[in-house]
Amino acid sequence: MDKLLLIDDEADVQYSFRRIFDSPEIELTTATSGEEGLRIIPKLKPNLVIMDIRMGGINGLETLRRLRQLDAKLPVIMMTAYGTTQTAIEAMKLGAYDYLLKPFDVPKLKQIVFDALKAARAMKQVVSYQPLLESEDYDLGIVGRCEQMQNVFKLIGQLSASDATALITGESGTGKELVARAIYSHSQRAGQAFLAINCAAIPENLLESELFGHERGAFTGATNQRIGKFEQCNHGTIFLDEIGDMTLATQTKILRVLQSGTFERVGGNQPIKVDVRVIAATNKPLEAAVATKEFREDLFYRLNVVRIAMPPLRDRREDVRLLVNYFLKKFAQEQGQSPKSISQDVLSLLEGYHWPGNVRELENVMRRALVVTKGDAILPSDLPPELTTPRNQAASTASHSGDSNSVARLENADVATLAKALFHRARLDSKLKVIPAVERELVIQALIETQGNQVQAAKLLGITRATLRKRVEKFGIRQGLAIQ
Numbered sequence: 376m377d378k379l380l381l382i383d384d385e386a387d388v389q390y391s392f393r394r395i396f397d398s399p400e401i402e403l404t405t406a407t408s409g410e411e412g413l414r415i416i417p418k419l420k421p422n423l424v425i426m427d428i429r430m431g432g433i434n435g436l437e438t439l440r441r442l443r444q445l446d447a448k449l450p451v452i453m454m455t456a457y458g459t460t461q462t463a464i465e466a467m468k469l470g471a472y473d474y475l476l477k478p479f480d481v482p483k484l485k486q487i488v489f490d491a492l493k494a495a496r497a498m499k500q501v502v503s504y505q506p507l508l509e510s511e512d513y514d515l516g517i518v519g520r521c522e523q524m525q526n527v528f529k530l531i532g533q534l535s536a537s538d539a540t541a542l543i544t545g546e547s548g549t550g551k552e553l554v555a556r557a558i559y560s561h562s563q564r565a566g567q568a569f570l571a572i573n574c575a576a577i578p579e580n581l582l583e584s585e586l587f588g589h590e591r592g593a594f595t596g597a598t599n600q601r602i603g604k605f606e607q608c609n610h611g612t613i614f615l616d617e618i619g620d621m622t623l624a625t626q627t628k629i630l631r632v633l634q635s636g637t638f639e640r641v642g643g644n645q646p647i648k649v650d651v652r653v654i655a656a657t658n659k660p661l662e663a664a665v666a667t668k669e670f671r672e673d674l675f676y677r678l679n680v681v682r683i684a685m686p687p688l689r690d691r692r693e694d695v696r697l698l699v700n701y702f703l704k705k706f707a708q709e710q711g712q713s714p715k716s717i718s719q720d721v722l723s724l725l726e727g728y729h730w731p732g733n734v735r736e737l738e739n740v741m742r743r744a745l746v747v748t749k750g751d752a753i754l755p756s757d758l759p760p761e762l763t764t765p766r767n768q769a770a771s772t773a774s775h776s777g778d779s780n781s782v783a784r785l786e787n788a789d790v791a792t793l794a795k796a797l798f799h800r801a802r803l804d805s806k807l808k809v810i811p812a813v814e815r816e817l818v819i820q821a822l823i824e825t826q827g828n829q830v831q832a833a834k835l836l837g838i839t840r841a842t843l844r845k846r847v848e849k850f851g852i853r854q855g856l857a858i859q
């Protein structure tokens with residue numbers, strides 16, 4: 376449950392907040408003055424403070440200044456009436472998370488509160504990168520035992536001790552943000568703010584102003600001065616996600632901040648100095664963008680000093696089992712239930728899948744399975760269809776290693792491509808006998824698809840049930856897979 380503290384001396388604002396945030400996930404506490412708010416905070420430990428600027432007693436800005444001495448990270452949203460946005464700017468300089476204009480728009484208020492709570496969680500939760508499988512505490516961890524992940528952990532450790540810039544690369548869902556948060560939560564800056572900005576989610580022409588702020592009149596629509604994330608996050612850590620999606624002009628400014636710690640607001644000419652640690656991530660190959668001059672080479676080298684390359688899940692199949700157990704335990708803990716079990720068939724399907732969405736996709740598959748499963752164990756029928764469709768099972772020997780009948784998994788439904796791939800494999804592996812290998816795989820997949828129903832599997836394969844039985848025997852396919 377998230378604790379929200381509202382500091383406002385107006386009874387009707389308190390009343391509307393009670394109505395708007397009447398939810399079991401949110402516990403709302405109210406204080407009618409800055410003094411009272413400051414008194415409550417150490418004991419209440421709220422996740423978010425929403426505070427009016429104009430109040431009797433000490434005003435909102437002074438309260439914020441004192442609050443920052445108590446807690447540098449607690450997100451605070453300031454509220455102000457129209458016409459006093461200048462004060463709101465002051466509040467941002469003092470490290471407010473955002474500000475709202477009164478009278479406020481309820482959906483917007485909810486959105487800002489939701490975002491701030493998310494940012495608060497990101498700052499609070501320590502992401503562990505130590506092996507945590509034996510531990511009882513499944514808080515938030517990076518799971519992985521394969522060599523590539525061990526190297527990732529070493530780099531996180533090294534980076535935590537320094538203030539160096541880091542570039543995290545990898546496909547979508549491989550854990551880039553998780554790694555950025557682990558670096559932050561183990562660094563000397565863990566007591567300061569952490570702000571994540573997804574450069575791809577912000578329109579190109581607004582990103583520069585989002586990051587660096589702008590002066591009034593800097594461009595059409597810039598009716599007020601605005602404080603950017605770099606200024607707001609002074610002494611903290613900024614996570615620039617999808618950094619490949621930045622214009623060259625913004626890249627130039629980023630390079631300058633990295634080199635000298637200074638920048639100017641858009642439309643401004645006064646240099647502003649900040650001390651911010653930058654962690655960047657991208658799922659695009661930046662080298663290619665450098666080659667086509669879409670990404671500045673000097674910025675690339677500046678970022679690439681320490682590079683953490685996240686391996687795709689399909690390249691670390693041995694970790695699938697660990698991740699599955701981790702998610703089963705994590706979700707069970709969330710629901711206050713005991714973890715469900717998983718059959719070997721399901722695990723084989725999970726290990727054989729090519730995971731285009733990587734760990735995030737696996738996490739979603741596990742969540743879905745827990746919702747649809749009827750018993751105590753997750754079955755193949757609880758998995759989404761893409762996992763049980765043969766063409767999505769990637770070529771893999773890892774999941775069959777140790778099996779003398781080891782065969783290649785088929786990657787593509789297109790027969791010609793498939794045949795080419797098989798012959799390529801056959802040239803690499805003299806043990807591979809193409810036709811029996813294909814036949815065996817077809818039988819296994821038909822049985823998986825039909826959940827072991829031999830009549831249906833035979834029909835799917837276009838052979839008789841007797842022939843199917845012979846194949847099952849010949850290839851030593853496990854009985855569990857071939858129930859009647």
Ligand SMILES: Nc1ncnc2c1ncn2[C@@H]1O[C@H](COP(=O)(O)OP(=O)(O)OP(=O)(O)O)[C@@H](O)[C@H]1O
Pocket residue numbers: 516517518519545546547548549550551552553554658698701734735738
């Ligand atoms: N090694 C891991 N152990 C446990 N959970 C993981 C691991 N890697 C990723 N996750 C989980 O998978 C999800 C996706 O991770 P994250 O958001 O860090 O990926 P990303 O690389 O930033 O993806 P995108 O490029 O799409 O933004 C998150 O819920 C994260 O907690």
Ligand SMILES: [Mg+2]
Pocket residue numbers: 551552616
């Ligand atoms: Mg991400």
